[in-house]
Amino acid sequence: MAWRRRKRPLAVLADRYALYQAAVQNPELEVELFEQFYREAYGRRARPLTLREDFCGTAYLCATWAVSHPRRRAVGVDRDPEPLAWGEIHNLATAGPSVLRRVRLIQGDVRTVRTDPTHIVCALNFSYCALRRRRDLLDYFRNARAAVAARGLFVLDVLGGTATLDVAEDVRDIDGHPAIYIWEQTRFDVLSHHLEAHIHFEFLDGSKLERAFSYDWRLWTLPELTDLLQEAGFSEVRFYNEVFEEGDDPEYLSPTGEYRRVTEMENQESWVVYGVALP
Ligand SMILES: C[S@@+](CC[C@H](N)C(=O)[O-])C[C@H]1O[C@@H](n2cnc3c(N)ncnc32)[C@H](O)[C@@H]1O
Structure with missing residues (x-):
């Protein structure tokens, strides 16, 4: 009798961390931005060498x-030990022994961990929004402040815009993967700015990885973050917004990947701004 292999749904075979990285992370751009923020803070020839990545997930x-x-x-x-272990194998070991030697992963809480001062301390992909109480975020910012070198920076990204303050859905292709990325905001409370959101992945064969990642956030505003960072001991807070330019479709502006310091900003449907705090 001929044996035929049953096709397994792509969602069963998929690796949620690999999909997450491909869908929402762009670490090469972030390294370039850190260099730019550092030069603009400490002079044209200044180069940051040490980094602490808080909420690092897969590192x-x-x-x-x-x-x-x-x-x-x-x-x-x-x-969480699970993404750390995944990252150690897939991101660090695959990059070779030199990288493995120069990166240390700590399983711990970002509010209490102690590390030597680094040129950059960062909290990206809005992870600090998981700290929903003011005192927890302040504890974290104080701990981050203690870890920033004398000539260092604390960098965080901030999500905002009219569409983030509501239930909403955003769908995109994922380069190099037979799947689409779905960001679903299922609940937003105006009184507390409590946002519940999920990442789903849907595959070419119709199978789905529902709620691959779920978030229970407080959507902090830029002025709240500025106040808290200053209260935590940072002397100055700068914001950088992406530059958009006219593309083929005159209805829409296209992102350039270039970020400029702003002191005023019009609201949009959605935006991601980098906050840079100086010690
Ligand atoms: C959305 S992932 C961020 C992954 C990656 N940094 C990025 O930019 O996409 C959020 C991570 O924060 C971690 N996390 C949440 N609260 C934390 C805390 N208080 N201390 C340390 N890690 C925390 C979770 O375990 C999770 O891996």
């Missing part, structure tokens, strides 16, 4: 940082 950024220069070192902090 994709730590690995990219270490790959970007042989003298660069990174430490990644996350409380």
Whole structure:
């Protein structure tokens, strides 16, 4: 009797961390932005060498940082051992022994972890929004402040815009994967700015990885973050917004990947701004 292999749904075969990295992370761009923010804070020739990536998950950024220069070192902090172990195999070990030696992963809480001062401390993909109480975010910012070197920076990204303050859905292709990425905001409370959102992946064969990642956030505003960062001891807070230009379709402006410092900004449907705090 001929044996025929039953096709398994793509969703069963998929790796949610690989999909997440491909869908929402761009660590090469972030390394370039850190260099730009650092030059603009400390002079044209200043180069950051050390990084602490808080809420590091799979430590994709730590690995990219270490790959970007042989003298660069990174430490990644996350409380969940699962993404750390995944990242150690898929991001660090695959980058080779030199990268593996120059990146240290710590399983711990970003509010209490102690590390040597680094040129950059960062909290990306809005992960600090998981700290929903003001005092928890302030504890975290104080701890981050203690870890920023004298000539260092704390960098965080901020999500906002009219569409983020509501239930909503955003769908995109994922380069190099037979899947689409779906960001679904299922609940937003105006009183508390509590946002519940999920990432789903849907595959070419119709199978789905529902709620591959779920978030229970407080959507902090830029002025709240500025106040908290200053209260935590940072002397100055700068914001960088992406430059958009006219593309083929006159109805829409296209993102350029270039970020400029702003002191005023019009609201849009959705935006991501980088906050840069100086010690
Ligand atoms: C959305 S992932 C961020 C992954 C990656 N940094 C990025 O930019 O996409 C958020 C991570 O924060 C971690 N996390 C949440 N609260 C934490 C805390 N208090 N201390 C350390 N890690 C925390 C979770 O375990 C999770 O891996």
